[in-house]
Amino acid sequence: MELSLPREHGPISIRLIKSRDSRVLQQALLDNRGWLEQWEATSPDGVVSLDMRLGIRRLLQQYRDGLGVPLVMEYDGEVAGQLNVWGIARGSLASATIGYWVSESFAGLGITPTAVALATDLCFTELRLHRMEICIRPENAASLRVVEKLGFRYEGLRRRYIHIDGDWRDHYAFALTREDVPYGVLERWVSGQAPRDAANIPLADRNAAAPES
Template identity: 80%
Template sequence: MELTDPHRHGAVTIRLIRQKDARVLQHELMSNRGWLRPWEATSPDGPVSLDMRLGVRRLLQQYRDGAGVPFVMEWNGEVAGQLNVWGIARGSLASATIGYWVSERFAGRGITPTSVALATDVCFTELRLHRMEICIRPENKPSLRVVEKLGFRYEGLRRRYIHIDGDWRDHYAFALTRDEVPEGVLGRWLAGRAPQAAASVPPADRLSA
């Protein structure tokens, strides 16, 4: 699995992670603990290591194995966070899931929606995947705004779905298929044609989450 690299729009770039990114990513993770901890995956088996040298090695191995694509998000050439395409399934599923984090000091600049759009377009065009999914905690309002902006379609409530911040948490599931965005996710968003109502969560799911 070989991708063209990097991908840009304006000041935002996504590119494959490199081993030398480990130090700056480690610094961003450690200096953003309060900002990131409520949304970080944890393990029911105990503490998860924040050793980014090991983490980057694992991510690159997953990339070589065809199981994921680890991106770094940059703003004007400065590392702003990570975006991981994970759980790549081939064959009759042809799908994957997107997860991401951005440093607090870069929040509010449109980095995350632009990066998610770029990454989804890469997966649809270069990887020829059929479906991309994003799962978000109901409390994570900034991430809910991302899928709303890009027109991801709400698919349902997944109860106690992912272990986050020390417990099993409910998540809302959103998805897009390749045939829904023939002009590309980024192109549709920039043209103002992303159906923001597609991400609306039904009142029953909001009440029960």
């Protein structure tokens, strides 16, 4: 895949991850353990070592195989976090899922919603995907605000969906299709046209996925 990267909006940009990003990303993950640990994917088979160089090699291989697009989020040229497009399916499904993390020091600057919008537009226009999904733990209020801002549509509760922070966790699923945003996710958001209630979660699902104590 040859994609038009980087993409940017103001001081915020996304670009393809590089092998030389391993040191700064690994340090960011270590520095933000308390901030990120409760949202990190884990393995039911036991502890997995944090080797960012190996992780980047695997992500870039998935990119070469057409299965994902591993991106770095930057603010004024400084690495702020990661955004991964993963699980790319072609053919009749033509879909993918987005996951991301941002360093605590960059929180509140609009980086994540902007990067998600840029990445979704990239997938719709250049990868010609039809549907993009984001799955979020009920406890993750910051990520829920991202899909609310961008007008992602709530599509249901996935019980014990992903192994996170040592156990199988419920997730809310949100999605957009290409028809939802004919002029792009970013344009719809910055022009104030994103629907404000698309990401609303029914009370029954909120109760069924009550945050764990």
